Every structure is written in structure tokens, then in C-alpha cells.
Amino acid sequence: MATLSDVARKAVVSKMTVSRVINHPEQVSAELRQLVYNSMKELNYVPNYAAQALVHNRTQVIKFLILEEMDTTEPYYMNLLAGIAIELDQRHYSLQLVTRSSHTIGRCDGLIVTGMRETDYDHIISHLEQPVILFGENKKGYDYVDVDNKKGMQMVTEHILNHGCQKILFYGIEIDEPFMRSRIEGYEETMKMKQLLPQINLMKNSSHIAQFEAEKVLQKNHERIAFVCASDRLGIGVVHAAQRLGLNIPGDVMVTGFDGVFLDRIAQPKLTTIRQPIVEMGKTCAKLLLDKIDQDGMKQGNRIYKPELIIRNTTTT
Amino acid sequence: MATLSDVARKAVVSKMTVSRVINHPEQVSAELRQLVYNSMKELNYVPNYAAQALVHNRTQVIKFLILEEMDTTEPYYMNLLAGIAIELDQRHYSLQLVTRSSHTIGRCDGLIVTGMRETDYDHIISHLEQPVILFGENKKGYDYVDVDNKKGMQMVTEHILNHGCQKILFYGIEIDEPFMRSRIEGYEETMKMKQLLPQINLMKNSSHIAQFEAEKVLQKNHERIAFVCASDRLGIGVVHAAQRLGLNIPGDVMVTGFDGVFLDRIAQPKLTTIRQPIVEMGKTCAKLLLDKIDQDGMKQGNRIYKPELIIRNTTTT
DNA sequence: TAATTAATGGTAACCGTTTACATTTAATTC
DNA sequence: GAATTAAATGTAAACGGTTACCATTAATTA
Incomplete structure (x- = not known):
């Protein structure tokens, strides 16, 4: 798998020029930029996220913490999970599923938490160092996503x-x-x-x-x-x-x-x-969390979805 | 968050000794080993997986590729996903969900694939460089997990x-x-x-x-x-x-x-x-895949689960 | 006792990327 | 036209681990 250096060698420029083409293209002259783009395409370059994670002191991992006692394979949660996973994937983050039984949280860049009981706020959530988005309304001041x-x-x-x-x-x-x-x-x-x-x-x-x-x-x-x-x-x-x-x-x-x-x-x-709209809400959880991470943990506020009444055959003919 | 060097400094040994205590404890004398263990515990040391991934040229990411056209939020798949996620988490891997619509596969250490159509074997699966475990029987020689x-x-x-x-x-x-x-x-x-x-x-x-x-x-x-x-x-x-x-x-x-x-x-x-036993089968997919990765892509064979007949009220009273 | 070997610990380089800083080149100013 | 400034590119070090190799020390051998 091609690295930055490989691309640089092929384009006969320094690693830095390639890095700049990727991160700050406006700082590189049009000619070199094109040269580098071609070189990247030919070598099928994909950045090494582990290396990026290392320099940035990030993990590129988001944890989805399901505190609910009951069946974690409940379709409701799973739809949420699907929404989260789809969004994370697009932004090159990956996902780890954590349940109450996992003893430690471990390294990650942020968490999405659902199924909180009253005591969980003090026992678990308030101890977390990483940015958190809760799925489910709360009055404790944590950013959340929910339906009205x-x-x-x-x-x-x-x-x-x-x-x-x-x-x-x-x-x-x-x-x-x-x-x-x-x-x-x-x-x-x-x-x-x-x-x-x-x-x-x-x-x-x-x-x-x-x-x-x-x-x-x-x-x-x-x-x-x-x-x-x-x-x-x-x-x-x-x-x-x-x-x-x-x-x-x-x-x-x-x-x-x-x-x-x-x-x-x-x-x-x-x-x-x-x-x-659970899948949509899952995506929003992920988006909010990633934005929060980018903004160094800044408060993001809540996203409250309008509920939709679906009228079918148990109330009307 | 504490690093290897922090632990080494506290124990007044070199980084290497700490690394050895973790990876080859038998090569370190009992006294130093204990010293290092104490130091790790005090600092609450957790290895930086990104750094490990970088040296080992791994990503610690497994992709779950759902090729099925229909609703990816189907409970069936989601239970499978849950099983996979639980197992991966324990072995410090994380998960990315990929659907047919995602245009590229990107970097990962291995894939679990489900919902293959006949043409997918030639068009997608045979091109993959990474180890693969398929969920669903096939006659093409790929390792798979399924029920009989x-x-x-x-x-x-x-x-x-x-x-x-x-x-x-x-x-x-x-x-x-x-x-x-x-x-x-x-x-x-x-x-x-x-x-x-x-x-x-x-x-x-x-x-x-x-x-x-x-x-x-x-x-x-x-x-x-x-x-x-x-x-x-x-x-x-x-x-x-x-x-x-x-x-x-x-x-x-x-x-x-x-x-x-x-x-x-x-x-x-x-x-x-x-x-x-879908959740169990999901775990098995992950286990097989991780073993396959550890063994440099070696064939793992198939795991075929015995089906269980659950007799209930639509056939007996 | 000197020479050889095993056990143990340390040093340096590397993985692929980015940040900080240095250098070169060209453009602008007086 | 020399001095100043801006734009474009390059160099070196760092991130946190591991691998490969080197240096001690102690134990064994002839």
C-alpha cells in the first residue's frame, strides 16, 4: 500500500508538498498540485489513519455505550447503531460497541451513550474525559439527541x-x-x-x-x-x-x-x-459528536426531532 | 494519558524493559517486572493502539460489508453485527460498517461479508487483498460461517x-x-x-x-x-x-x-x-477472521452450526 | 584463571504522518 | 537596483510504540 513518501518520490517533490496538497492545497502551486494529484491517483494512495491518529493524539474510534439492561439486539438500538456506523464510516472513524458488562471504557475520541439510568449520570457519564453525546433527553445539561x-x-x-x-x-x-x-x-x-x-x-x-x-x-x-x-x-x-x-x-x-x-x-x-427517524437520529448523534471533537469539546446543544404521526389501521379504517 | 515512556521513567528503567514486560515478560527479571507492573498500575497505563498499528502495519479495523440490497437495519443482520462487535471489542479491534453504496473499501485488516449475490464473488470478493470470512455458505472455497x-x-x-x-x-x-x-x-x-x-x-x-x-x-x-x-x-x-x-x-x-x-x-x-444462533455466529465470524489475520491469511475452514427446531404454537397445541 | 556463554537491560532506528521552522525563489517597494 | 516581503518548497523532529542490535553482568566451562 502506497505511502506519502511513495507519492512524493513519484512526483519528485518532498513529503511535505504532498502532505500540503492534501491538507492545505492552496499553499501549493497549481502545477505541483496537479503533479501530486496524478501521482496519488496512479498509486491509489489512501492515507494511513493510524499514523494520523498517532500525531494528532487521536484514536479515530468512537464508542457506542449501551447501558440498557435489556436485549442489546433490540431493533430499536440496532437501527440507531446503523445510523451511527454509516456516518462514522464517512468520516473515517470506526466504532466500538460497549455494554454495561465491559469493565473498562478504554481509549476513544468520544462516546455516544444510550439507555442511561438515573444513577449512571454520576457513576459513569460524569467521569468520562472524552466528549459525549447522549441518545435520549436529559435534564443534566449533557448534549443529546431525541424525539419530542x-x-x-x-x-x-x-x-x-x-x-x-x-x-x-x-x-x-x-x-x-x-x-x-x-x-x-x-x-x-x-x-x-x-x-x-x-x-x-x-x-x-x-x-x-x-x-x-x-x-x-x-x-x-x-x-x-x-x-x-x-x-x-x-x-x-x-x-x-x-x-x-x-x-x-x-x-x-x-x-x-x-x-x-x-x-x-x-x-x-x-x-x-x-x-x-431512528437511523437519521443515529447519524445526527455521530455528526454532533464528531463536530464536538473537532471543536475541542464545545457544547453542541440538543437536537430534538419532530415526531411523526403515522395513521394506520388500528385507529382508522 | 500515560505512555510507555512515562511508565519507564516512573520505574526508572528503559522503554524497552517496559515493552518487554508487556510482550515478553519472561525475558525480564522478577524484580524489574514487578516494578514495571506497579508503575503501570499507578499510571493507569493503556497502550496506544494507533502506535502499535503503525509499527505493525495494521489498522485494527475490521469492516463488515453488507451486500444485501434490502434494509440493512433488518434485525437479522443487526444481531450478527452485535455478535461481531462484542468479539472485536475484546480483542481491541474496531468495526466499520460498509454497504454496497460505499464506493471504496479503504484500509482495514480484514472483512466479514454477507449478502453476497452470485456476481459479487468475481466483482468484489476475489479482489480483496485482506483476509475474508463470509457469513453464508458458498461453494467457491471461501471460509464461511453458516447454519446447516x-x-x-x-x-x-x-x-x-x-x-x-x-x-x-x-x-x-x-x-x-x-x-x-x-x-x-x-x-x-x-x-x-x-x-x-x-x-x-x-x-x-x-x-x-x-x-x-x-x-x-x-x-x-x-x-x-x-x-x-x-x-x-x-x-x-x-x-x-x-x-x-x-x-x-x-x-x-x-x-x-x-x-x-x-x-x-x-x-x-x-x-x-x-x-x-446469530449472535454466536457473529462472534465466530470475528474470531475466525482475527485468527486468520494472526496466521497470515491461512485457510480456517468453515463453521457450520446445527440448526435448532423450536416447537411452538403454530404446529402444536 | 582466562575464555566462553547465557541472561538481562539499553540504544537507535523505524513505522507514516504532521507541526514547526528554515530556506529558496520571486515579487514588491523605495 | 538594493532591501524588504511574500510565496513556495524543503528539512528535521516528534507522536508512541516495536524490532534489531549492542553492552553489560553473571554464570559456566576448560
Whole structure:
């Protein structure tokens, strides 16, 4: 594999001229520049990133730290990962996946962290020397990327109300993270605004548990009812419950999910949901982090994506 | 961040002694060794991988090349990715994701490739200078990791036959790759062995298409029937078809999937499927590749995993 | 006891790039 | 036209490790 020196030798110039052509082309005369470009092309020159990393005291490695206890192979995270990886690749960074079980963080230029619990801020994140971007809203002042969770939940709740159903239950995940609190708030405020009673049920993020819970409710219920769920997984569980009891969706029971990553399209009938542009958000995480690194750790602020209401067959025909 | 020289200074020895303690500890006397160890611990020394990469002419980067046209955020690939990433991390390698759209491969120490089409072997893989491990069986002599696809399909087909259903349709993916041919073979041979007529229908890997196709069949059908599918996604489509027509699963219609990665547990009723230990297989890909790199590209042979039949509610009650 | 050998530790150069500084050449000024 | 300045290119050292070789010291041998 050709090096800078090889290119220089071929073009009969010094290494420095080649380096300059790459990094500060305006400092090199047009003729030499062209000479060097040709030489690079002929030798198929690609810089040695390890050598660059060494002089710049960088690693060219970004770590993606998934603190979530549950399955790290969850499509949600994996879509995020895909977005991050695609963006990093373009800027010649590479990626390392770190889970809570990895004992040390090791060398890297920056981290993207997700699935933080309350204690993680003090125990892990505040100790990090490298620039960090969090995936998921937080009130601790760390730069983050997220969707507007509250707004999203307002949108679905209003969507249900606009379709003439006033009995709306909220199924959420029993997890003490800001994104969940925001989703609860979005639902609660919308209900209170209409003088309706919020009914909140928190459970594990499992379609089977949601199904079990919903079956209990539906067996006693005799009015039109809607379940606003904080994830597509929960939504699918509710759909299964209604189907098992022979109830019509969306006639008797309306259901909505949240995420719109994968499951919403698998469910039958297809789930009305709030879509998060996860891959895009992953890319943004990487971009923000790389910019932050370039700017020596300067605060980058947050990127809050507008949620998108995807209306499908569990709320309308 | 402490360097080798820092450690040496603190221990009052030369850089070389420290380097030796790390790489060839037996060449250093016990006293000095201990001194150096203490010094390393106190300074929290972590080697600079970029510097190592530079001297060894390595990059410490492995590329994961996904040639599949379809959605790279498919859980199947993502689980594979997770396995690879976990293993690489432990051996201080990092990962770059490359898709067909990336125009160049760039520098790396080795590649894991998946989703190859027939033409890719000549156009892409044979040109690679670095060691390669393929994910997915092939007859071109490249080292690969895969599950025994033929065996898997034999297992499910026999499972259905053992449960007293002789009318068995095969739903496969219209893709010209060895894994698919092996799955077809597994089904075909088992059917022919029992003097039964194989019926093969290839389609896009979409649950909705499978549903559409299955509904057409089920509307005309009046005997007990089974659908052996080449993916869980297709299996889910068939389940939906049966449900829409009010047929009993597994009483009237039996369904099986293939993969057992994610969808099988989401479906309701839960899908009988052939499980592939994808995360494990991903780890194996990485291990094989890293060993191959250490052994200067030596042939590593293949790793073929035994498929596991997961019997659930779409074939038994 | 002198000569040889093994065990141990040190020195210098190199990997491929960039930064800092020095030099050459040409262009501008008075 | 000599002095000053700007533009273009080159030289040397550094980044943090490793490899290859050299220098001690101690142990073994004849």
C-alpha cells in the first residue's frame, strides 16, 4: 500500500508538498498540485489513519455505550447503531460497541451513550474525559439527541379524541427515564385539558404482558375504548388481546404504538404509531459528536426531532 | 494519558524493559517486572493502539460489508453485527460498517461479508487483498460461517409430517443464494423421500406478500395444510392469512418459520421455527477472521452450526 | 584463571504522518 | 537596483510504540 513518501518520490517533490496538497492545497502551486494529484491517483494512495491518529493524539474510534439492561439486539438500538456506523464510516472513524458488562471504557475520541439510568449520570457519564453525546433527553445539561416525546404522545392522544373515543388508557414502560416521563406527561396533559381522567398502567416492555393486561380490561369493558401505548411492542400485545376476544379493531378497540421502527409494519392490522427517524437520529448523534471533537469539546446543544404521526389501521379504517 | 515512556521513567528503567514486560515478560527479571507492573498500575497505563498499528502495519479495523440490497437495519443482520462487535471489542479491534453504496473499501485488516449475490464473488470478493470470512455458505472455497440450512429445513418438514399433515407447501424467498437453494433442497428431498409432491412458491421476503399468497391458497383449500416458510417474516404473513380467514392454527393450518431471531416471539401464536444462533455466529465470524489475520491469511475452514427446531404454537397445541 | 556463554537491560532506528521552522525563489517597494 | 516581503518548497523532529542490535553482568566451562 502506497505511502506519502511513495507519492512524493513519484512526483519528485518532498513529503511535505504532498502532505500540503492534501491538507492545505492552496499553499501549493497549481502545477505541483496537479503533479501530486496524478501521482496519488496512479498509486491509489489512501492515507494511513493510524499514523494520523498517532500525531494528532487521536484514536479515530468512537464508542457506542449501551447501558440498557435489556436485549442489546433490540431493533430499536440496532437501527440507531446503523445510523451511527454509516456516518462514522464517512468520516473515517470506526466504532466500538460497549455494554454495561465491559469493565473498562478504554481509549476513544468520544462516546455516544444510550439507555442511561438515573444513577449512571454520576457513576459513569460524569467521569468520562472524552466528549459525549447522549441518545435520549436529559435534564443534566449533557448534549443529546431525541424525539419530542411529549409532543408525540399529545399527537396520538388528540388523534384518538378526534376520532370520537373518550375512554383512553395509557400503557407505559415501568422505567424511570426522562423519555418515559415525557410520554406520560404528553398523555396526561392532553386528557386533563379535555377534563378526562388519565389512566396510567406501567409494565415491562413485553407484548405478552401488555396482552395479558389488556385482556383483563377488555373482558369487563363494554364501551368503545382506546389504548395509547408507549411502544409498538406494547401496542402489538393489545392488538393480540383484542383479537383473542374477537373484538373489532378499530371499531371496538383503538390501539396506538410508539417508535415506528420495525414492529409497526409487522403487526396485523398495521399499527398507528409515532414514528421516530431512528437511523437519521443515529447519524445526527455521530455528526454532533464528531463536530464536538473537532471543536475541542464545545457544547453542541440538543437536537430534538419532530415526531411523526403515522395513521394506520388500528385507529382508522 | 500515560505512555510507555512515562511508565519507564516512573520505574526508572528503559522503554524497552517496559515493552518487554508487556510482550515478553519472561525475558525480564522478577524484580524489574514487578516494578514495571506497579508503575503501570499507578499510571493507569493503556497502550496506544494507533502506535502499535503503525509499527505493525495494521489498522485494527475490521469492516463488515453488507451486500444485501434490502434494509440493512433488518434485525437479522443487526444481531450478527452485535455478535461481531462484542468479539472485536475484546480483542481491541474496531468495526466499520460498509454497504454496497460505499464506493471504496479503504484500509482495514480484514472483512466479514454477507449478502453476497452470485456476481459479487468475481466483482468484489476475489479482489480483496485482506483476509475474508463470509457469513453464508458458498461453494467457491471461501471460509464461511453458516447454519446447516438443508438440515434445518429437513427438520421442520419432518416435524410437520410427524404431526400427521401431508399437504405441505414451501414458501421461499426469490433470491439466488446458496442458503436459499439449501433450504429448498432440504424441503424437496424430505417430501420426495415420502413420495409427496413438493410445491414451491418463491416470493419477496415480505409478510404482506406471504399473507396475500396464503390467502389465495387457503380460500380454495379444504384439507389440513401446512406452510413451511424460509423466514419468520413469511411465516407471520401466513399466520395472518389464516387468522383473517378464521382458520384454526395449528388445527386447520400449520405454519413454520426460519431464523428464530426476533419475529418468532412477536408473532401470536408464537411461531414454530428453526433457530439460528446469530449472535454466536457473529462472534465466530470475528474470531475466525482475527485468527486468520494472526496466521497470515491461512485457510480456517468453515463453521457450520446445527440448526435448532423450536416447537411452538403454530404446529402444536 | 582466562575464555566462553547465557541472561538481562539499553540504544537507535523505524513505522507514516504532521507541526514547526528554515530556506529558496520571486515579487514588491523605495 | 538594493532591501524588504511574500510565496513556495524543503528539512528535521516528534507522536508512541516495536524490532534489531549492542553492552553489560553473571554464570559456566576448560
